[in-house]
Amino acid sequence: MERWDIYDINKNKTGRTMARNDWTMAEGDYYLSVLGAVHRSDGTFLITRRAMDKAWAPGWWELPGGGVKAGESSFEAVCREVLEETGVDVSKADGGYCFCYHRENKGQNYIVDIYRFEMDITEKDIKLQTDEDIDGRFATADEIKALADQGIFLHYNSIKKVFED
Secondary structure (H helix, E strand, O other), X not given: OOEEEEEOOOOXXXXXXXXXXXXXXXXXXXXXXXXXXXXXXXXXXXXXXXXXXXXXXXXXXXXXXXXXXXXXXXXXXXXXXXXXXXXXXXXXXXXXXXXXXXXXXXXXXXXEEEEEEEOOOOHHHOOOOOOOEEEEEEEOXXXXXXXXXXXXXXXXXXXXXXXXX
């Protein structure tokens, strides 16, 4: 069973862990997730579309990412998640950590570390993890905003500054 570290609001590990998606966290406890924006020199970003059988936000567009496993660093997690979901290895790409945000939801408090990687890849480099994503493409910041305006891009207001030059 996959385990996640539990953090406080300042991103300090508490020394406790939880089962992935347990959602019985105490008040003041957070889990850590990551999102990786892959940006090309033509100004586009790699975005993925969630599988339709996802319990939450099926079919919505997003940046690749996911939960940080117990004992894993945020950077290790974003490299693993982007590679698993898209087949793109960002571990040696230019760029890195940009900022984080957090949300309080009863029993589901979370912190999200946002990364931006600069690398020129093509559609041929993308190998989607089909149980996670049904589509992937490159989109401009304006196209991503348009998806958000339609209400189908996850967390846009919290992450929109990652799309700024």
